[in-house]
Amino acid sequence: MAALVAMLAAMSQGLAQEAKSAGKVAHRFLKCGCGGQSVAIVGKDGAIEWEYKTGDECSDAWMLPGGNIIYSFKKGVRELKPDKSTVWEYLAPIGAEVHSCQPLPEGRFLLGESYNDGSSQLYEMDREKKIHQTIKIQGGGNAHNQFRQVRKTPQGTYLVTYQRGGGKACEYDVNGKLLRTFPLGRYVAVRLPNGNTLITGGDEHRIIEVDAADKIVWELKAEDVPGNKLAFNAGIQRLPNGNTVVVNWLGHLKERNQPQVFEITRDKKVVWEVNDKKLNLISSIQILDEDVNQDIYRLLR
Secondary structure: OHHHHHHHHHHHHHHHHHHHHHOOOOOOEEEEOOOOOEEEEEOOOOOEEEEEEOOOOOOEEEEOOOOOEEEEOEOEEEEEOOOOOEEEEEEOOOOOEEEEEEEEHHHEEEEEEEOOOOEEEEEEEEOOOOEEEEEEEEOOOOOOOOOOOOEEOOOOOEEEOOOOOOOOOEEEOOOOOEEEEOOOOOOOEEEOOOOOEEEEOEOOOEEEEEOOOOOEEEEEEOOOOOOOOOOEEEEEEEOOOOOEEEEEEOOOOOOOOOOOEEEEOOOOOEEEEEOOHHHOOOOEEEEOOOOOOHHHHHHHO
């Protein structure tokens, strides 16, 4: 009897493991990053499907609805076809830096350009490099330690982060008027469909989601996820199922032996992670699953 019980228990455990394996989360994604050496599409099996060597710091990249890739590369922005030929590019003035690009409706793109006098400009630009909107802001710092990813909200405002010590995410209107300052924000702030704002803190090792009244409704601290300690938390993506994909840039660590990216549930359980040395450092990611970008692509078409 004891042997039978043990056999049944083993079978049950095996079935449970098989079911868990069958439901394993996997994502196809686009990655780039400071020190990452390339913009690349990575398959669900971890294989690199497409790669373009950048040779410069790259902090933002998107796959567009038709399959083209647009990315920022410190000195400008470039859009590539799948065959890696250039569709168009914008080069910043000497001394300025560009770390952000966001595709917008009507064939426009939001670019963020920063200068050594502490000022910066956001441009809404089309492929002919015609500027349709310019937003001038004065946040302080030099060309390198101002924002990384800048995002336009559905409300028509602009979310800007600041790299320098003590930097906070800020929200500006189209005239560059400061509307709101958030509790932290060193890499990116993203307006969610429910109106809340999701913000990464960089070297503050902290991520928060705040509501319209600046109440923190969700938070991820450095030690909240065992084995996935927050390093410099950079890019972020909230998925339609409510999970959050966190990009853990490891460039400030001596030992880079933890995941570069991980996905967690609302209650902070890890369901997917990327720990692959061949992908180098990652600071920006776009999950490419068909259901994830439907709303974004619908606006861009």
